[in-house]
Amino acid sequence: MDIIAAHQQGLIEQLEEEVAALAGRPRDHAQRAMVLHHLYDHSRGVHCWALAEARRELHIARSLEALRQRIDRWGWMISGREAAKAALSGLAEALGEASRARCAAAYLAYRLSATRALRSEAEQRVPAELLSLLDQCHSARRSGDPVEVGTELAMLSEDHANSPRAAEALTAAWGAVLATGIARPARRLLGERALAGLAERDSRRGWTRVEHELRNDPALPAAFRANPAQHFYALHRDLAERRRQQWREACDREPDAFELAA
Secondary structure, eight states: OOOHHHHHHHHHHHHHHHHHHHHTTOOOOOOHHHHHHHHHHTTTTOOHHHHHHHHHHHHHHHHHHHHHHHHHHOTTTTTTTTHHHHHHHHHHHHHHHHHHHHHHHHHHHHHHHGGGGGGGHHHHOOOOOHHHHHHHHHHHHHHHHOOOOOHHHHHHHHHHHHHHHHHHHHHHHHHHTTTTTTTTHHHHSHHHHHHHHHHHHHHHHHHHHHHHHHHOOOOOOOHHHHHHHHHHHHHHHHHHHHHHHHHHHHEEEEHTTHHOOO
């Protein structure tokens, strides 16, 4: 491997670690909402799919909490309560994993398409049509010229974001939920039609209004509401420092680490 290829591989590995950290754990819906909002904000409002996905994250988090509270109100004597709790826990994990995969795919595609040094990697990992639209998005962002690619970009981003593995786990989790007493409210709040309807309603209302509501959502930190971009970069920095700390701690646990370093 020559020095250029080695440098490129290092950039790819660094970006993959960054993407995984920003996508977070399955339950980190609010964090992903802020990361996805950053894509919309950074694209100067062109990447409307990212904003819709940020809203989706917060809707999932609220709906899961509402369903947990509903089960809690059943009381310990209600038959099937524990089965419903277990099924809902599985659905929460599956939804979180699917959301994590969707966020990671969108953020990685955006960053790869924006980084000239990783162009060959972008061409391998991002579908050609999506890459072309992201190129137009970045070009317009740099020049300040308007570009009308939002609707097509949203459709291709949705296709790219879906993970077959996550979809399989989600199907199994829904199977467990639909066998319990929480089936109807869960489907009403979190079924495919419900989530698709949320995005459609937001699109009709206009993304400027939707973005204003997201920025003022009480589920997100006050620092984000005050300055979303600044809060994102602070999050990015904190996650990078956490990864460095974890690496140092892992090295300290290796008995020969000091000798190797010497």
